[in-house]
Amino acid sequence: MATNKRIAEATQESLHRIFTIPEAPDSTLGAIEQEISQNLAGFLGNHIVATEQRLTEIEKDFACSAIPEQPSFVSDHMHHLLDKLVAQSVHTSSPSFIGHMTSALPYFILPLSKLMIGLNQNLVKVETSKAFTPLERQVLGMMHRLVYQDNESFYQQWMHSANHSLGAFCSGGTVANLTALWVARNNLLKADGNFKGIAREGLFKALKHYGYDGLAILVSERGHYSLKKSADILGIGQESVIAIPTDEFNKIDCHKLHEKCLSLAQENIKILSIVGVAGTTETGNVDPLDRIADIAEEFACNFHVDAAWGGATLLSNKHRPLLKGIERADSVTIDAHKQMYVPMGAGLVVFKNPAAVAAIEHHAEYILRKGSKDLGSHTLEGSRSGMAMLVYASLHIISRPGYEMLINQGIEKANYFADLINQHQDFELITRPELCLLTYRYVPQAVQQLLAKADDEQQAEINSLLHNLTKFIQKRQRENGKSFVSRTRIEVGRYQGHKILVFRVVLANPLTSKDILLDVLAEQIELAKESETFLPKLLAMTKK
Ligand SMILES: *Cc1c(COP(=O)(O)O)cnc(C)c1O
Numbered sequence: 001m002a003t004n005k006r007i008a009e010a011t012q013e014s015l016h017r018i019f020t021i022p023e024a025p026d027s028t029l030g031a032i033e034q035e036i037s038q039n040l041a042g043f044l045g046n047h048i049v050a051t052e053q054r055l056t057e058i059e060k061d062f063a064c065s066a067i068p069e070q071p072s073f074v075s076d077h078m079h080h081l082l083d084k085l086v087a088q089s090v091h092t093s094s095p096s097f098i099g100h101m102t103s104a105l106p107y108f109i110l111p112l113s114k115l116m117i118g119l120n121q122n123l124v125k126v127e128t129s130k131a132f133t134p135l136e137r138q139v140l141g142m143m144h145r146l147v148y149q150d151n152e153s154f155y156q157q158w159m160h161s162a163n164h165s166l167g168a169f170c171s172g173g174t175v176a177n178l179t180a181l182w183v184a185r186n187n188l189l190k191a192d193g194n195f196k197g198i199a200r201e202g203l204f205k206a207l208k209h210y211g212y213d214g215l216a217i218l219v220s221e222r223g224h225y226s227l228k229k230s231a232d233i234l235g236i237g238q239e240s241v242i243a244i245p246t247d248e249f250n251k252i253d254c255h256k257l258h259e260k261c262l263s264l265a266q267e268n269i270k271i272l273s274i275v276g277v278a279g280t281t282e283t284g285n286v287d288p289l290d291r292i293a294d295i296a297e298e299f300a301c302n303f304h305v306d307a308a309w310g311g312a313t314l315l316s317n318k319h320r321p322l323l324k325g326i327e328r329a330d331s332v333t334i335d336a337h338k339q340m341y342v343p344m345g346a347g348l349v350v351f352k353n354p355a356a357v358a359a360i361e362h363h364a365e366y367i368l369r370k371g372s373k374d375l376g377s378h379t380l381e382g383s384r385s386g387m388a389m390l391v392y393a394s395l396h397i398i399s400r401p402g403y404e405m406l407i408n409q410g411i412e413k414a415n416y417f418a419d420l421i422n423q424h425q426d427f428e429l430i431t432r433p434e435l436c437l438l439t440y441r442y443v444p445q446a447v448q449q450l451l452a453k454a455d456d457e458q459q460a461e462i463n464s465l466l467h468n469l470t471k472f473i474q475k476r477q478r479e480n481g482k483s484f485v486s487r488t489r490i491e492v493g494r495y496q497g498h499k500i501l502v503f504r505v506v507l508a509n510p511l512t513s514k515d516i517l518l519d520v521l522a523e524q525i526e527l528a529k530e531s532e533t534f535l536p537k538l539l540a541m542t543k544k
Helices: 002-018 028-045 055-062 074-084 109-119 132-148 152-158 173-188 198-210 226-233 254-266 289-298 310-315 356-360 388-423 445-453 456-480 514-529 534-542
Strands: 167-170 214-220 241-244 269-277 303-306 331-335 347-351 427-431 437-442 486-492 498-506
Touching: 028 074, 109 388, 132 152, 132 167, 132 310, 132 331, 132 347, 132 388, 167 173, 173 198, 173 214, 173 226, 173 269, 173 303, 173 331, 173 347, 173 356, 214 226, 214 254, 226 241, 241 254, 254 269, 254 289, 269 289, 289 303, 310 331, 310 388, 388 427, 388 437, 388 514, 427 486, 427 498, 437 456, 437 514, 445 456, 445 534, 456 486, 456 498, 456 514, 456 534
Parallel strands: 214 241, 214 269, 269 303, 303 331
Antiparallel strands: 167 347, 331 347, 427 437, 437 498, 486 498
């Protein structure tokens, strides 16, 4: 009993202490902060991308399901985290980590994040965020202007208007796409006569009222899976997301899109939205947005652009024309946590019409009162952090020309890497970069020659062996931990549209040097030689 009481007292005392900032200059806090900084500096400076420990090994450190009955000292727990967690995490900031859209962050993000977390503002309502609310509205205004380029008086009129929103800030591209389609759905199936609108009466009654046999979302076959999730949640079903074939440049085939629109009209299926992709996740290509806008206009339907990854390209005056037509979209998704170098949790969607969000407006008695400027009345998420501050700060500190340099250099580097691959006799470039993303695979010269003259059946056999070889190399490279590229499967026109496994590279880290790119290829050639079955089999085929 006595020990229990002592533990309770000590817990009570430390509970009080962990909510007050320690005063003593020699406090453990200072020591801990120093240690974290040193550790993080070492971590960030380290060019190794991953540890050698296997996931199943690491799982053993996270196997206990009991919530501790005894408190720990903060400093002790910190050591536990550094040892078990930090040391076993992935170095996404390494310049040789070039496989994903998650990359390095500018140094100033760290202290700013601490400020943001420390203030713990809740953007759902003005009462818990005050200045953060106008700041977020300004960020949405800046991003809206980046896309739509309306004039100054437009922004003066709408940016801080209580009953309007130029956009919605959210946790990422998935929620941004869902929000955009939610707004589109509710505007399409709005109140009409006796019908009180889909938001109140639901999809079943809405379809009956409007006399539609179904709804469809049209996007290229390279569309992001978040659109299917959205269709599921919005009640129209994943199969209502119709994948339109792409051309040899991974862009939506507008002729086929137009044909599909015609046939859906005949089936009495209403198009909820045509989604253009500005920067596909797998190949980084941009759909012909202007032509999609024409088709959306012809069929009087909503036009959304998923620019989660590629939207930041608008910051580059040089490459902005690639996205021409985006300004005709009803809504646009952009992830600041991708090419804007902001940490994760920073997605947003902007709306051409500032009144469009009225279709999803929600009010409650204790917050989000009618006429209030509470951001929560127009967002899917409730409680939200002050992430907009990090976008705001980055836009000021880096500025548009700074972003332009980052974007342009990434694209130049991708083109350099593509040339390198093209000139190398043992590699095959699969998709040319349009932005800073490309795909390729390792194919020894003799195998390339064989592929070129092979019939369909033999081609399939070779590609199947190459599939295994690519997978082998990619896994070994990741396990070795010196560099990291990702892998994906895409249909390739010159192989009769069969799905081909490829390496995927995203060149977003400004510190990735040409030497690193050369090393990545050299390492892949060496790793291929370690394959005891696939490479020998392929080479044997060339000697037949
Ligand atoms: C990353 C991405 C998404 C999803 O964004 P999250 O932030 O991961 O939720 C959607 N669409 C595209 C094109 C993307 O690249």
